[in-house]
Amino acid sequence: MTRSDWISILIGVALGLAVGLFYAWSVSPVEYIDTSPASLRSDFKADYLALIASAFDGTGDLARARARLALFSDPNPADSLAALAQQRLAQGRPGPEVSALALLASALSESPPNTPVSTQTARPAPPATTTPTSTRFPTSTSRPAVTSIPSATPGSPFNLESKEMVCDAQLAEPLIQVRVLDASGNEVPGLEILVVWDTGQDQFFTGLKPELGMGYGDFTMTPQTTYTVQLAQADLPVTGLRSEECTDSQGETFPGSWLLVFLQPEGAP
Numbered sequence: 276m277t278r279s280d281w282i283s284i285l286i287g288v289a290l291g292l293a294v295g296l297f298y299a300w301s302v303s304p305v306e307y308i309d310t311s312p313a314s315l316r317s318d319f320k321a322d323y324l325a326l327i328a329s330a331f332d333g334t335g336d337l338a339r340a341r342a343r344l345a346l347f348s349d350p351n352p353a354d355s356l357a358a359l360a361q362q363r364l365a366q367g368r369p370g371p372e373v374s375a376l377a378l379l380a381s382a383l384s385e386s387p388p389n390t391p392v393s394t395q396t397a398r399p400a401p402p403a404t405t406t407p408t409s410t411r412f413p414t415s416t417s418r419p420a421v422t423s424i425p426s427a428t429p430g431s432p433f434n435l436e437s438k439e440m441v442c443d444a445q446l447a448e449p450l451i452q453v454r455v456l457d458a459s460g461n462e463v464p465g466l467e468i469l470v471v472w473d474t475g476q477d478q479f480f481t482g483l484k485p486e487l488g489m490g491y492g493d494f495t496m497t498p499q500t501t502y503t504v505q506l507a508q509a510d511l512p513v514t515g516l517r518s519e520e521c522t523d524s525q526g527e528t529f530p531g532s533w534l535l536v537f538l539q540p541e542g543a544p
């Protein structure tokens with residue numbers, strides 16, 4: 276074959292590719308119909324999960340929520356939902372959306388698959404009201420083995436049960452740690468806690484760290500700053516929270532944290 280023949284062949288191949296690409300991209304592009312949620316872009320997946328959580332928050336149908344989440348083939352949907360709740364809280368997304376994600380993560384953690392959700396809540400003995408003046412917050416990764424979803428009694432306020440300074444050198448930063456219990460001593464997830472200081476305010480929710488408890492939430496304190504904490508369903512705020520200096524056995528100092536326990540009174544109206 277001559278050189279001109281090769282040039283003609285190459286020109287023909289190039290024109291064929293150009294026409295084919297134009298047809299595939301502009302004339303008849305590929306259309307995805309009824310695709311699986313698992314194939315969605317990451318931000319669309321997050322929106323889809325938020326919609327599933329909002330639907331569960333409105334209906335309480337855990338079985339239906341599990342069926343929808345199964346489309347993602349996620350082996351640990353509770354952990355993914357809790358992480359998404361923390362991410363969206365940091366992004367300043369609406370509180371109800373974050374709360375719904377936290378509630379669904381809590382429900383999945385507390386009710387194993389194929390286990391019916393009971394309408395009666397187990398009633399363990401309420402926690403002791405006296406606590407040591409310096410204690411380390413539990414860091415166990417085990418989750419409570421209960422088969423019901425704890426929830427606050429509608430209209431019943433929470434009272435501050437204990438306020439304790441925590442000296443734990445292993446905490447990277449000083450924290451305001453909050454634990455919320457219902458009248459039966461069960462931890463309550465998805466409750467909003469407001470934090471106010473002289474130059475700003477913020478919020479966090481219980482249940483976003485299920486490895487520390489469904490009723491647990493925390494907020495990082497800045498040294499030399501005084502905070503006021505208000506549980507959204509409590510009558511009175513907790514004021515004057517400031518990181519105090521702690522000393523370990525070696526004489527080294529480090530900033531201390533605070534642990535607040537809120538309890539819903541028995542038989543509250």
